[in-house]
Structures are given as C-alpha cells and as structure tokens.
Amino acid sequence: MKIVLASNNSGKLAxxxxxxxxxxxQLIRQGELGIPEAPEPYRTFLENALAKARHAAxxxxxxxxxxxxxxxxxxxxxxxxxxxxxxxxxxGFEKGDANNVRALLEQMQGQANRRAAxxxxxxxxxxxxxxxxxVAVGRVVGEIAREPRxxxxxxxxxxxxxxxxxxxxxxxxxxxxxxxxxxGKAARAMAAMIRERWL
Numbered sequence: 001m002k003i004v005l006a007s008n009n010s011g012k013l014a015x016x017x018x019x020x021x022x023x024x025x026q027l028i029r030q031g032e033l034g035i036p037e038a039p040e041p042y043r044t045f046l047e048n049a050l051a052k053a054r055h056a057a058x059x060x061x062x063x064x065x066x067x068x069x070x071x072x073x074x075x076x077x078x079x080x081x082x083x084x085x086x087x088x089x090x091x092g093f094e095k096g097d098a099n100n101v102r103a104l105l106e107q108m109q110g111q112a113n114r115r116a117a118x119x120x121x122x123x124x125x126x127x128x129x130x131x132x133x134x135v136a137v138g139r140v141v142g143e144i145a146r147e148p149r150x151x152x153x154x155x156x157x158x159x160x161x162x163x164x165x166x167x168x169x170x171x172x173x174x175x176x177x178x179x180x181x182x183x184g185k186a187a188r189a190m191a192a193m194i195r196e197r198w199l
Contacts, residue, residue: 001025001199003124006056006066008037011154012183016067019178019187023194028062035059038066040082045069045121048082050133058128063198065190069120069183071156073104073144075113084155101148101159114143118160118169120182122190126198134193138185153177 001024007013008031017027038055040048045068052066070084080087088099091106108114117139124134140162148158150170157169162180169177178184 002062003027003194004033004035004056004060004062004064005029006035006038006052006064012067012069015178015181015183016065016187019184020065020191023191024199025194027065028060030056030060030064033060040068043082045082045119045137046123046135049121049123050125053123053125053133054128057125057130063124063126065122065124067120067122067183067186069118071104071160072117072119073108074115075108075111097155101156104144104156104159105147108144115141116144116160117141118156118182120186122183122186124190124194124198134190134197136186136189136193138182138187138189140180140182140185 003025005013005016005027013029020027035056038052040051042048049066049068053064056064056066070081072078072081086095088103089095091103093099093103120138122136142160142162145159145161145168149168150158152172152174153170160169162169165172169181
C-alpha cells in the first residue's frame with residue numbers, strides 16, 4: 001500500500017518515516033509527486049491536518065497522512081499553536097527555527113510560568129471524501145528553557161525542556177526523543193489504527 005505524506009518539512013518527514021517504518025506500506029513525500037503545500041487557514045491542528053491530508057489525497061489519488069503540530073505555551077493562552085512555524089515573523093524576524101527560538105525566549109523574559117506542550121495531530125484519509133479519517137494526537141508537557149541547549153532535532157527542540165529526562169528534546173539521542181515525543185506518540189497510535197483499519 002502506498003501512502004502520501006502531506007508535508008514538505010524535511011525534519012517532520014524524516015521523523016515520520018522512521019516512526020512508521022515498521023508498517024508494510026510505502027511512504028511517498030508529496031513533493032516527489034509534485035504536490036504543492038495545502039493552505040492551512042484554520043485555528044486548530046486537527047482542521048489543518050485534515051485539510052492537508054484531503055489535499056494530498058485529492059492530488060495523488062492515494063491515501064494520505066498529514067501532521068499539524070506546534071508549541072502551546074500556557075502563559076500565552078496556548079499560542080503560538082498553529083502559527084508555530086511562523087512565530088518569529090510576528091516580531092519582525094525572518095521565518096526559521098533559530099529565529100523562532102530567539103523570538104520565544106525574548107517574549108518569555110520575566111515570565112514565571114514556563115509550562116508548555118508540544119502537540120502533534122496526525123490525520124489519515126483513504127480518499128479526499130473519506131467519512132472516517134483516522135486521527136491520532138500526541139502531547140508532551142515540559143517547560144521553556146531559559147536558553148537553547150543541544151543540537152539534535154529541529155523547531156523548538158533546543159528550548160523544550162522535559163523534566164523527566166532533565167534535558168531539552170535537542171539534548172536527547174534521536175531514538176530517545178522519537179520514542180517519547182509528541183510526534184512519536186501520535187505516530188504509534190496512527191500506526192496501530194492503520195494496521196487495524198486499512199491493512
């Protein structure tokens with residue numbers, strides 16, 4: 001079975017391909033099929049992931065899997081949420097992981113409540129009109145570190161401090177991060193649903 005991964009984010013794709021590697025399916029990146037990014041006009045991870053999955057399924061004629069993920073900071077009422085990838089642009093920086101981290105640390109200065117969650121919502125559809133999309137959510141709660149630490153991962157990993165490990169996600173070995181991350185949790189749940197319902 002072939003499934004299109006509805007993303008062009010290389011970090012996200014590498015993680016998902018590793019996490020779903022045990023499934024007897026062939027994962028194809030939408031970029032390899034010439035499918036452009038879908039619009040993401042919604043305010044929830046679920047709606048955006050569903051839109052991306054439907055877009056890729058319609059363009060490819062294949063089942064599709066999409067992830068929408070982000071950082072939800074308690075002190076900011078859950079933001080940046082779906083705007084995580086573009087967080088830095090709100091503060092005059094260019095889009096990019098390093099600028100996102102810089103902007104976040106600037107906004108968190110003097111903030112006592114540093115609790116935050118990394119959330120990943122994975123949606124799978126068999127076709128653009130699938131009435132029963134598969135939905136898996138993974139969530140990890142931690143704290144925003146006061147400075148970036150570590151060189152693994154991407155996005156906000158250098159400042160996402162996980163108390164149970166005493167390290168940021170970027171300080172953890174990749175296999176440990178993948179086993180405990182928001183995307184890892186969502187991917188395991190999704191893999192079980194694909195096995196049960198699609199294969």
